[in-house]
Amino acid sequence: MALDDVEAWSLSRLGFLFYSRGRLAQAAAIFHGLLQLRPRGAYQWYALGLVRRDQGDFRGAVESLNQALSCDANLWPARVALAELLRGQGYAQDAAAVLAPLVRSGDSSTPAVRRGRALWRCWQRS
Known part of the structure; x- marks a missing residue:
């Protein structure tokens, strides 16, 4: 399944909404799913890094943030x-x-x- 830019952005906004409300598991699931469909999504890697950081996953956060920077x-x-x-x-x-x-x-x-x-x-x- 391919997502157009509007669909990807809409799902990213939903993921960030979950993140901002402390629903980290749901946010992580959305960003993981988006990255399966768009592995070069810098913003999605960045957001996943924030989620992992807040989950206490230092290595995962560093990995995700580095991925974001490798994309942009x-x-x-x-x-x-x-x-x-x-x-x-x-x-x-x-x-x-x-x-x-x-x-x-x-x-x-x-x-x-x-x-x-x-x-x-x-x-x-x-």
């Missing part, structure tokens, strides 16, 4: 989430390496970029 290296929210996750687990150098492309980018238009740059400045001081 400029998906800044995924880059920031991965950096925060790594830093929180004691991988400060890896976190800095993940954030470096964001800091070097000329983009400053999104909240994720602003957050990433603020984290970078904070981490450079510590």
Whole structure:
């Protein structure tokens, strides 16, 4: 079964709704299903990474967020989430390496970029 862009986006919104309401198993099921149909879905990998993080699955979250970045290296929210996750687990150098492309980018238009740059400045001081 193939999904068009509108169908994929609609299901992604439903998955994120479940995620935002703490219904992590349902959100994970939706994102897993979407990724079976569209394995290069950067947003779906990112959202699955957030779900796995909130489920306490560090390895799964890192894997999913890395997959998101392999699909779209400029998906800044995924880059920031991965950096925060790594830093929180004691991988400060890896976190800095993940954030470096964001800091070097000329983009400053999104909240994720602003957050990433603020984290970078904070981490450079510590």
